[in-house]
Structures are given as structure tokens and as C-alpha cells.
Amino acid sequence: MQFHSPKVNPFVNEPVKSYLPGSPERIELQRELERMKSENIEIPVIIGGKEIKTGNTAACVMPHDHKHVLGHYHKAGRREAVLAIEAALEAKKKWERLPWSSRVAIFLKAAELAAGPWRAKLNAATMLNQSKTFKQAEIDAACELVDFMRFNAHCLSNLYADQPISGLSAWNKTDYRPLEGFVFAVAPFNFTAIGSNLAAAPAICGNTVLLKPASTAVYSAYVVYKLYEAAGLPAGVINFLPGDASEISEVILGHESMSGVHFTGSTKVFQTIWKTVGSQLDSYRTFPRLVGETGGKNFVVVHSSADPKTVAHGLAEGAFEYQGQKCSAASRTYVPKSLWPQVQDALMAEIDKIKIGNVEVFDTFMGAVIDEKSFNNIKGYIQAAKNAEDAKIIAGGGCSGDKGYFVEPTVILTENPHFVTMQEEIFGPVLTVYLYEDEAFEETLKLCDTTSKYGLTGSIFARDPYAIQLANEALTHSAGNFYINVRPTGAVVGQQPFGGARLSGTNDKAGSMLNLLRWLSPRSIKENLA
Ligand SMILES: NC(=O)c1ccc[n+]([C@@H]2O[C@H](COP(=O)([O-])OP(=O)(O)OC[C@H]3O[C@@H](n4cnc5c(N)ncnc54)[C@H](O)[C@@H]3O)[C@@H](O)[C@H]2O)c1
Numbered sequence: 001m002q003f004h005s006p007k008v009n010p011f012v013n014e015p016v017k018s019y020l021p022g023s024p025e026r027i028e029l030q031r032e033l034e035r036m037k038s039e040n041i042e043i044p045v046i047i048g049g050k051e052i053k054t055g056n057t058a059a060c061v062m063p064h065d066h067k068h069v070l071g072h073y074h075k076a077g078r079r080e081a082v083l084a085i086e087a088a089l090e091a092k093k094k095w096e097r098l099p100w101s102s103r104v105a106i107f108l109k110a111a112e113l114a115a116g117p118w119r120a121k122l123n124a125a126t127m128l129n130q131s132k133t134f135k136q137a138e139i140d141a142a143c144e145l146v147d148f149m150r151f152n153a154h155c156l157s158n159l160y161a162d163q164p165i166s167g168l169s170a171w172n173k174t175d176y177r178p179l180e181g182f183v184f185a186v187a188p189f190n191f192t193a194i195g196s197n198l199a200a201a202p203a204i205c206g207n208t209v210l211l212k213p214a215s216t217a218v219y220s221a222y223v224v225y226k227l228y229e230a231a232g233l234p235a236g237v238i239n240f241l242p243g244d245a246s247e248i249s250e251v252i253l254g255h256e257s258m259s260g261v262h263f264t265g266s267t268k269v270f271q272t273i274w275k276t277v278g279s280q281l282d283s284y285r286t287f288p289r290l291v292g293e294t295g296g297k298n299f300v301v302v303h304s305s306a307d308p309k310t311v312a313h314g315l316a317e318g319a320f321e322y323q324g325q326k327c328s329a330a331s332r333t334y335v336p337k338s339l340w341p342q343v344q345d346a347l348m349a350e351i352d353k354i355k356i357g358n359v360e361v362f363d364t365f366m367g368a369v370i371d372e373k374s375f376n377n378i379k380g381y382i383q384a385a386k387n388a389e390d391a392k393i394i395a396g397g398g399c400s401g402d403k404g405y406f407v408e409p410t411v412i413l414t415e416n417p418h419f420v421t422m423q424e425e426i427f428g429p430v431l432t433v434y435l436y437e438d439e440a441f442e443e444t445l446k447l448c449d450t451t452s453k454y455g456l457t458g459s460i461f462a463r464d465p466y467a468i469q470l471a472n473e474a475l476t477h478s479a480g481n482f483y484i485n486v487r488p489t490g491a492v493v494g495q496q497p498f499g500g501a502r503l504s505g506t507n508d509k510a511g512s513m514l515n516l517l518r519w520l521s522p523r524s525i526k527e528n529l530a
């Protein structure tokens, strides 16, 4: 039972390091990049703390140099999924009874390691395996990963301290039980920190977890798993199951003790999981908690009072950082006709400065997209714009997949507000611009609200406070994270709790008290004192 509350330190975000030439962090990171590239490691499945080599392997590669193999991972299949369920249920018996402060201590220790001696390893793995620049890796694999762990500890401490009122003749308590069963965590490729938190958030609450990393990010997910081990996480609390998603999930979702799914990824996959769970609802011991943060078609609405240079900068960063592979990436924008010439000039100047290529070179701004499938998908959208009569490419459009999966920062201008690239998630560096008559601002807000089925992030750029107010109201349900005069990416843990509704997910705000509540099942206890 978890009633009493030792205080966790007030939360402070992990500072982002600068990596200036000659700085100790830069030297250490470069050394780690060289070391990792020179190896070819073998990554096992890990169940109940034991390494399993299934012999069915796949390669971990670098997207910006896809012939370079960083390692091979063993794939879990049905048998390993069954073993992992058994291990998680066994580990749960002791883990859930551990005083919460002891559980929290392990994750606070992991945060200390990640902020210190493991920082270069986490960043280098993320740069190489997911093609992030040092800057994008640092805000993800170092800072956000650390922030998630420390903020969860902070929120959990406040949560446990929240107890009901008691009368003179009765003492009332809330026992914050973990869920009965195990949790299935399914991670996307694009954020090392998200993959970490998908497992860590349920685990810190006393649950045990089966973690399925994305196949294109197994290498860095494995480094995170080793971090937990180094921090002293007991065997079986998090079980590491890279492998074929549908094979593994069929076994896991079909088990009676499956008590929750913690998912981040595409809307389509989450819908499949939800339908599978729904279709076998009678077989579970409890209603499984389904938490899924999914896709987006994030907007930037510009008002005629906006500052064109601020808009252009926001668009360039929002659309092209990490090759547009953030779920929050700006991918459609509505610009008033009067302001477009200035915005366009400033945007083209921003794009001209963008350096694409090897992320190990420190002034590179964009690396490669994650894999061939994604590369071809993005190319398909660019081709659609090239073929269309109501759209044209005004910047970029080039793709080259020989060495790495490189796509130029691409801007499409369309006369059709429902053109396919204004509506569908592309998950690549492609921004579509629609121009509107200045006086049609309110209609444009309506158009923006109704154009996409998603509701993840969005920005309004304006200097007129009434325009901001109009947008704020008209776009209330269009985005779970709404930004004013700044790009719609880059939410910081503890500052802008992240997540969206509509088809962007269940909006349980990753890295927040709201998310932790989903992994707890409170028990109310009344003790008679009379
Ligand atoms: N809203 C958010 O917070 C957020 C954050 C990051 C990424 N995303 C979204 O994630 C997507 C990109 O990531 P991705 O390409 O890794 O997504 P994805 O949906 O292709 O894969 C996500 C995970 O689901 C697994 N998976 C695939 N099929 C499955 C099945 N049938 N059953 C169970 N698991 C299955 C994959 O192996 C992977 O581990 C984008 O749509 C992006 O918007 C959303």
C-alpha cells in the first residue's frame, strides 16, 4: 500500500548543452559516435533479465548511410511473447509491493546517469540510428528522456500525497494500486525519449511492462534498456521485445492479464490495436486502459498582422527540423495574400541556409528520413504535387536514396485547401501553403478546423490580440497543443504537456500527472475509528 509521501525535489528541466567546438560534451559525443560506428553489436531479446537469441535477426542501420550496419537484433516471436508475459507477471509480485519511493529512486538514478555518464551514448545512438543532428538528439535522448523520468517522479509524489478527507470516527485513505496484470508499451521510431517513457511511466507506478520498440530504432531503444539495468531496475519489470509487431501483439493483446496499452505511433496502428482489444473484450480480467498518442496534420495560421520573418522562421523550424518527422511538425499553413511575398522571401532565405546530409557533421540541419518505406511514401506525395494542376512545388522536391534516404525541404503552393498534402500526414519535410484573402480570416479558421481529422498541434502568428483571440476560440478542438507566435513543435516536459485529441490520440498528455493516472487503479479504504 502506498500512502506516505517522502518529498521529491522540485522539478527543473534538464539544461540543453551547447556542444560548442572544443567543449567537453562535443569531444565525448564525437568519441562515442566513432566507437559505435566501429562496432557491429548483437542485440538480444531480454525477458525477465535474461538475454535470448532467437537466431531470427534483422539489421540496425544508419538512415543517412543505410549500408552502414550498427548491429543486428534478434526478433522476438510468439514464444518470446508468452515468456515475457510470464516474466512480467512474476516480477510484478515483488515490484508492486516495493515502497513507491524505492521505485522512484531507480528512475531518478536512471535520470542522473542519462544526464551524466550515459548522455553521449544516448545521443550518439539516436544520431546514428534515427539520423538526428546533435541538437535534435540532445533535446530528445538526453533532455526529454531525463525530464520524463524526473517529472514522473515529481508528479507521482504529489499524486500519492493526494488523500481524501477523514471524519472523527473514520479514517479514509486512497491506495494508488498499479493495474492488475501487465502493460504493453509500443514505441515509435522518432523519439528515443518517448520510447523510454512509454515503458517507464507505467513501471514507475508499480506496473510491469512488455516493451516493443520500433524496428527502425531498436539500436537506441537497447541503449535505453541498458540504462535501466545500470540504474538497478529489477529483472522482468521492463521486458525488451523487438520483433514483428503483429505477431507479438497478437499474443500479448490476446492475454487475459493485458491491463493496458501504452502506444505512440500512427493512427492506423492504434486503431487496429483498439479494434483488436474491443473484439476480445470478454476475455480480459479488467477493462484494459488504452492510451495512444498518434498522428497529426499540424497547422500554422498566419494573420495579416503577423511579422513575416517570425512566421518564416517558425515555418522553417517547424516543418523541417528532424526532416519533418515530429508528430508535431508544421505541415500546412494558411497565409494571407498581402503578406505572402514577404513570408515567401524570408522562407526561401531560411531554406537556402539549410544543410542536409551526414548528421555527424555538426552544422548539418537535416539528416535522412528513417527508411526506404518512408522515403517512398514522401516521394509519392511530392510526385502528386508535381502532377497536380492545382498545386506546384516552389522549393525543394528533390529526393535521393542512394547513400541515405534524403529528401529536400519541400514547399508546395496550392490553390486547393483540400489538396491531399493539406489533409494527410506525410511525416517528412514537406510543407503545403494555401493563400487566403486577408478579409477571409474567420472563414480560414473554420477551414483549418475542418480540413483534417487530426487534432495534435497548431500555431497562430499575429500581432493583433483580437486575431489571436479569434483563433484561440475557433481552433479550440483543432489542437491539443496550441502555440502563439512560435512553431508548433518542441513541447517541453512540465511546460507544455503534450498530446492531441480527434484522430491524434487519447490526449493523456505524455509526461504528466494525467498520464500517470492511467496506470493506477485507486482503492478507497475506510477504517472505522469509533
Ligand atoms: N502524438 C504523439 O505524441 C506522437 C509522437 C511520436 C510519433 N507519433 C506518430 O507516430 C507515427 C510515426 O511513428 P512510426 O512510423 O514508428 O509509427 P507506426 O505506427 O508505424 O509504428 C509504431 C509502433 O507500432 C508498431 N506496430 C506496427 N503495427 C502494429 C500492430 N499491428 N500491432 C501492434 N504494434 C504495431 C510498430 O512496430 C512500432 O513499434 C506518426 O504517425 C507520428 O505522428 C505521434
Ligand SMILES: N[C@@H](CCC=O)C(=O)O
Pocket (backbone or CB within 6 Å): 190, 191, 325, 326, 327, 328, 488, 489, 490, 491, 492, 498
Ligand atoms: N513532443 C515533440 C513531438 C513528439 C512527436 O513526435 C514536440 O513537441 O515537438
